Amino acid sequence: MxxxxxxxxxxxxxxxxxxxxxxxxxxxxxxxxxxxxxxxxxxxxxxxxxxxxxxxxxxxxxxxxxxxxxxxxxxxxxxxxxxxxxxxxxxxxxxxxxxxxxxxxxxxxxxxxxxxxxxxxxxxxxxEESVTVLPQLAIEPPIVPVVQQETTAQKEPLILCIKSYGDYRYIDTRDIAYFQADNNSTDIHLNNGEMITAFKTLKHFEGVLSYPFVRIHNSYIVNSHCISRIHTGNSVCYIKNTAIKLPFSKSYKGNIDLIIAEISSGNYLEI
Missing domain, CATH: 3.40.50.2300 (Response regulator)
Structure with missing residues (x-):
């Protein structure tokens, strides 16, 4: 963002x-x-x-x-x-x-x-994006506590719908490894090796998606949860369970630092 x-x-x-x-x-x-x-x-x-x-x-x-x-x-x-x-x-x-x-x-x-x-x-x-605001909340308190509603919303994965001429393709964003720019369209690469083309620019996806999706290059947005290795010397990151290496550019080095910091802030042991 x-x-x-x-x-x-x-x-x-x-x-x-x-x-x-x-x-x-x-x-x-x-x-x-x-x-x-x-x-x-x-x-x-x-x-x-x-x-x-x-x-x-x-x-x-x-x-x-x-x-x-x-x-x-x-x-x-x-x-x-x-x-x-x-x-x-x-x-x-x-x-x-x-x-x-x-x-x-x-x-x-x-x-x-x-x-x-x-x-x-x-x-x-x-x-904030995960919280659903109920219009009647001020008049009629809901039966389910608000805190419980927030927790449920946070657990629900974001579903990406690729719509084309009446064809609705639903993708669980947890299954997306990375996005790759292709002129005015974007190739969406899934963890299972499948590739789906969306007729939107990479800039569009950068604007509508939040972490763990991070822009690392003019041509790539990566799902941070799918990264198995980051080599800052060679300016590449590796996708889990594949031989795929994605380059990152100097202009997006700050985003790579964010990914490294986020990973290390979790259940993490550095040796």
Missing amino acids: NYSYVIVDDNQESVLETKAVADGFSELTFLASANNYEEGLNIILEHNPQLVFLEIDPADKKSNLSLVLINELYRYLKVVPKIIVTTKKKDLAFDAIQYEVADYIIKPVSRVHLIKTILKLEKSSAV
Whole structure:
């Protein structure tokens, strides 16, 4: 999933450092930056970013940067961007949590910090998409607890339907190993070796699918759960139970780092 972002920080050097790290991630798109409260509010309202990197303890107190900026956003926006606090102090973390910020990063912002932040955002987005909102909930509470409904939805696999002239082909996305671009169509390769062609671009699938499907190359989206090996030196990853090797490009190296980090965050032992 791609995220647009702005940086609001009184220190221009910190702005450039944060942007330099974020530039290494193809899923992050820079829109603008500001050095004080008023400019920060203006660029957020103008550009409507999905993420805001916000300094809340500025060296220049005249910049008026603080968590209060978040309150101001609620006055104007129906959907407030995800706020990622970037600061040098740890003791403001509790206050930031009260404002429900998406993440709290101690400066200087590093690549590992952003990998973890993006993974949190992806996981949060996946949970939100799995929840079914019932219109009558406010009037008539459902018999089944909401928590139980969320759990059931999360367990259900995503079914991909390839429709062509009245022919509906249903594919359990867990059975998909990878997608391969073929001009204006896309070849869907299954774990059993079968290949199905969909008349949609790879860009289309990148936009509608979330983790574990990750874009690693201009020509490939891979199911991270089907990867058995990643060789960063040769810039290739291997598909489980096959001899298939998929290349990944430098422009998508950040996505490969995300896959490695996600795998290592589970039931994992490194030797």
